[in-house]
Structures are given as structure tokens and as C-alpha cells.
Amino acid sequence: MTATPSDKRALVLFSGGQDSTTCLAWALRRFPEVETVGFDYGQRHAVELECRAGIREALSRPGGLGEGRLGPDHRIELAAIGQISETALTRDVEIAVSASGLPTTFVPGRNLVFLAFAAALAYRRGCRHIVLGVCETDYSGYPDCRDDTIKAMQVALNLGLEARLVLHTPLMWRDKAETFALAESIGGAELLRLIVEATHTCYLGDRSRLHEWGYGCGSCPACRLRADGFARWRAATGR
Template identity: 75%
Template sequence: MIAEGALVLFSGGQDSATCLAWALDRFARVETVGFDYGQRHAVELACRAAFRAALSARFPAWAARLGEDHGLRLDALGAISETALTREAEIALRADGLPNTFVPGRNLVFLAFAAALAYRRGLRHIVAGMCETDYSGYPDCRDDTIKAMQVALNLGMERRFVLHTPLMWRDKAATWSLAEALGGAALVEMILEHTHSCYLGDRAHRHPWGYGCGACPACELRRRGHEAYVTQRTGHPAR
């Protein structure tokens, strides 16, 4: 175990929930931060408390390391973003090939605010769920972007933060497998039940892979990953 503390960017989604478990398995003290930037799927923020509570109840050793949760409002980010995540618009590909769910600068802003919070809280390690193996093509999820941000934050704040992205080279099936390796079937079930990925914020429909509309890109990615995970685990196609 690493004796230092960590701050996890915890949105309430599958990836950040897995990252939270990853951090609790490694660091002596772990705090979380979530961002409200006017996202359409703000229901993900409501899932955060339920997941933290379930995690603490099921894993006492992790509960002892789980510290304060922080919520930060970043309304300006939503106000300046003309995207399908911050406006009532149909999800589609843009002319440049990026999905219109891309919120320019979002992860850069998140990491800057997380580092400022970590600075105040005395936390050296910052953990986030960015991934470029199985993702929507967002440029601020790329490994080069995260490495560049680490350099900028350390120079600008005169600190030696370490940015961890444990999912960077894992596809969604591998992310489910990581959750199972960290916390067994109990953690997998908690992620299914208490996290949210659907861009439309649909919590009315429960699927084998969790809640969602079943049609948006986030649901499709989560569904395919879970089906591949089940197939790899059982040797039989998911039903």
C-alpha cells in the first residue's frame, strides 16, 4: 500500500467507480470529487453517494480509507459548450469526425480544478478514468494529453502531482474484469446497480449491463464491453 493520499475524479459512472476501487486498493487515504457542469445526464451525480455508501458497507477495509467527497460546480463550462451533453440536441458525429458529445476542454478543466483541490487537501496522487483504447475519440482522453497536463500542473503549482489513469490501455471488457479482480462479484454488481453512463440520463430501464436508454453511444459502449466480459468469463455469449 502507498502511504500517501489520492483524489479520485468520481463522476458516478462505471469507469470512475472502477478507478475509485483501484485507488482504495492502493492508497492509505482516498477522497473523491465530482463536477456539475450542466450535463444532461446529471443523474450520474446522484449515483455517487449511493455507490460510495454501498462500497463502504460491503468493503470495511476500503471504508476506513475513504475520505471526504467534494462537489464542484463548473457552470461556465456548460454555458460555453454547444454540445449534445450540455444542450438538448441529437447525438451525432460532427464534420471533423468527433461526436458532438465532446465538451471541449472538459477534462483539462477537471484536472486543473482537481489539482487545485488536491493542493489544498495535501493529496499528491490524482486518479481519473480517461481511456484511449475503447472510447469515443475525445482528444482530452489521450495518454499524451494526460502526460502534458501532469507536466503543466506540476510546473504551475510547484508540486509533484502524479496523474494516474488505470484504464488508459483497457477496453470496456477489461474494465469489468478489473472491477472483478479488485472486489469480486460484489463490486461488479454494485457498478451495475449504482453507476450511470447513459448520455440521456435514463434510469428507467435496467439491462444486464446496468441502467440506460440502450441506444446512445455510452450505452452501446457499456453494453458491448459487458457482453465481451461475460463471454470471456464464462466461455459463452452473453444473453
């Protein structure tokens, strides 16, 4: 059954990483009913999917941001993305810059497919708002993370679904240091600690080492970006 669309209901694209967790907290501050969706596309760092349940449980505890607000979680299998792509996120290949100028971690069409499936789910669940953690500031040049791409997708999805969905990108113009600052402003030290200790960003799926900024190999582009953002946030706050 398709639920009646509601401005009170939001669907968050939730991978288990720093950005999507911050976006989930952002949504929980703004919407009375929030659901989450994660995608298994054969990613090399599939450990991120295992982090999602613990993060949701922590946010749903009494007194937490999600108490009484955090609704069902949905997990969608999209193995076809991994099957048709030859990237460093879906194959055991070197992370480098390709001849096109894009990093080999770029998975062509990934965010476009994610949004199409998320919109179909939001349509059925009556979620008028969709929240995702793409960013055009601290990013790797992925074209499907750009503001213009998201705006174009919103138009296409609403035309194709005959709907009035709104795509929210709270991190679009924030760098990683500002993302740490946003998380603190939303949930204080408790949310910051959850992001550091429970989320996953490392492209290699390494959770053997806990750094001051979180778990990871410490050398892949995702780890370097997160570590640099944490250092700049600490410097700015005098921590």
C-alpha cells in the first residue's frame, strides 16, 4: 500500500558513514518521522553496512535524537552496480586518478541509481523529503555529487513520479571540518563521539585501528579527508 505523502516524514540515505550519520541527525532535528535506507552494491567497504544498526540503536535510546522519531530501516540490494562497474570501490584495484581525471573510486551512476530507488521507496512510504550527504566542497570531483546534478534529479524524479519530493543536501557547501562542527551543534559531544567511534568511511574497510577521527587505514583518500577535517575542526575550536 502507498502511504499518503506527508511533509512530516523524511527518508535519509544512510550508509553508516560520517556524512550520512550527520545528515540523519540533521533530519531527526527537523522531521517528526524519519526512515532510513541503505544500499548494498558490492562495495569494497561493505563493513559500513554493518555499522548502521548500532548507530540507529544509539540514536533511538531514551533521550536520544531519534527517540520517538526514528522509524523503519530499509536495505536495498543493488549488486548490479558492482557487476557492471570497474572501480576501486567495487574491485580490488589501486585507488588512483584515472585518465578521465576522476579518481578510480568514482562509481558511474551510483548516486543517480540510489536516488531513483530512494524516491520510489519514499513515494510508497509517503516520505515527501529525501535527505542525502553529497557534498561539492570536500569531495573527489564526483559529478553525481554536484549541486546541479541533485537539482536536475529532483526535477526528473518529480516529473517521473508525478510527485512533489524535496531533496535536501545539508552538507553540499560544507567541508569536513564544518561537518564535524555541524554534528556537534546538533548533538553535542555525544553525537561527535558516536560519529568518531561508530561510523565508517575508509574505502578499504579497515576497522582495525581507531584514530582520533575514527576507524580506518589512515592512508586512503577517504581517511585522509576525514583526518584533515577533524584536525581543522580541532584547530578552529581550540580543542
